[in-house]
Amino acid sequence: MSKERRIIEIAPGTMSPGGRMTDRIESRGHRCPYCQGNGYLWQEDEWQERYKKECPICKGSGRLDAVITIEWKAGSNS
Numbered sequence: 042m043s044k045e046r047r048i049i050e051i052a053p054g055t056m057s058p059g060g061r062m063t064d065r066i067e068s069r070g071h072r073c074p075y076c077q078g079n080g081y082l083w084q085e086d087e088w089q090e091r092y093k094k095e096c097p098i099c100k101g102s103g104r105l106d107a108v109i110t111i112e113w114k115a116g117s118n119s
């Protein structure tokens with residue numbers, strides 16, 4: 042199993058009054074831990090026949106995308 046380590050630099054870009062106050066960072070292609078990246082899980086029916094059931098976490102893709110939303114807020118005076 043591999044893990045990705047990323048450094049995210051947080052700095053506000055161009056902003057205008059009434060404009061967008063959020064930034065979005067995406068990190069794609071993480072292996073689904075629930076199905077070990079297979080996209081399915083083995084299940085048994087009432088006759089003990091094994092069949093593949095789509096993973097409910099990654100919806101069969103075996104991968105998860107992380108979406109990180111940064112919300113910019115006015116600083117507080119202190």
Ligand SMILES: [Zn+2]
Pocket residue numbers: 073074075076077078079080081096097098099100101103104
């Ligand atoms: Zn999965």
